Amino acid sequence: MEIFAGSVWGAFLLTTLAGLATAAGAAAAFFTRRTNTRMLSVALGLSGGVMVYISFVELLAGANLSLREEFGGKTGAFLSMGAFFGGMLLAGIIDRLVPEPANPHETKSVEEMDKQNPPDYAKLHRAGIRFAAAIAIHKFPEGLAVFAASLSGLELGIPVALAMALHNIPEGIAVSVPVYYATGSRAKAFWYASLTGLADPAGALLGYLVLAPFLTSAVLEIIYAAVAGIMVFVTFDGLLPMAHKYGEEHWSLYGLVAGMFLMALGLAVV
Template identity: 50%
Template sequence: MEWSNIYLAFGLTLFAGLATSIGGGIAFFAKRTNTTFLSYSLGFSAGVMIYISFTEILGEANLIIGTYFSESTSAWLTFMFFIAGVAITALIDKMVPTHENPHEIRSLEQMDNGRPCPGRKLLRVGVFTAVVITIHNFPEGIATFMAAVSDITIGVSIALAIAIHNIPEGIAVSVPVYYATGSRKKAFWWATLSGLSEPVGALFGYFILSLFSSNIVLGYVFAIVAGIMIYISFDALLPAAHQYGKHHTTIYGLISGIIVIGISLMLI
């Protein structure tokens, strides 16, 4: 593990998290949502994360665990911790109320057509929304940080994929805050604030690595991270991409993401 990558890993996680501010800022500069571009981009992000999870992170996890156990045992342990990552993320996602789940896509047109709701207080709406997004984005911060600490090239790829995913999440935060306050500026700042949950996830990842610095723990963590990324790809990225655009647009983005990241990793 390259501990010299830690600062850069934190920086990448912060970059990915603050991409929600781009979604919030779109309200200032755009009047319509480019659904085709978003659909392709989200599909592309899913392709990147799925490919990296199965070919790089999960393989690295099995390799590390295999130095301590037999081939059969290491394969089972890798699989079990991978499923644990999926289950943990699913549990966190289950904690998010359905009507406030950030996977619920909202567009700029909804902001323009909606009316502010004076009966809903900014503090109540803003704090609740921030808590919801924090819960949802926390494992993404862990995944980005852990990947970057292990391999900075993979970390950059994941950070970019998460950043693309966080742009529509920023819109999802902006819309209810705008409904509550009528202020686009406040909607932008709440969207920005919601992204800070990912650096918090990175801090948690750093704490785990500091507390359990043995390679076997790192192998378990990598398998869990792969599970987190796969769940995010299939539960958040692909459904959102499909909802934004046509089915084929999503598939083209998915395949493009796999091809681009595959070639990139082979050339580096």
């Protein structure tokens, strides 16, 4: 356990910073009357590219190699494969438990909220609260993903944290805009959205407390494989559909490729 202790606080810090990006999304909604859809599409695609590349090339591949060395070829392969799809299953179950109208992967732009005329204030307020609760639930495995990646070192932790931060910005908009339109209070909308960001470090803390007594090298590799599954699910279920929705022509794809390239370049020079 001691061999991991030195990086725990740094991992918590990165996870917390990624979560706080939700507040940036909330603030952005109040300082612009028009969503820059092209920039949002590229940013979401970039985030997805970073997470997919890290998941397959670094986390899953590294876990598979380490587990094969420790448990033998077939056993190690099945462990890494099982953990990867187990992570996807966990993320999918959480996604299914959230009612569709409150699913954070169905975000709205500022303009879409402007078109609600006349607005149903009570409905908007309830929607904002549902978004906040749904996003908080989703953030638990996402927080664990950032935390686990950060435990392996800054070369993985920082890109994953940045990618998750980009992912969190439109979620902040999803919470803050309906609450603002319902209450007229920027402060209340901002704090609703900001509080959901605390679910990232909360998920990391919960995962760490549960797993800390069992945290050996093999268990950590299994966690990395599961985290890869979580990040791939988040990318294909949330980031890329949102990027495509907001994108013009192939901007989301350009962002995806750019994210993969930058991540590959970063890993090559580290």
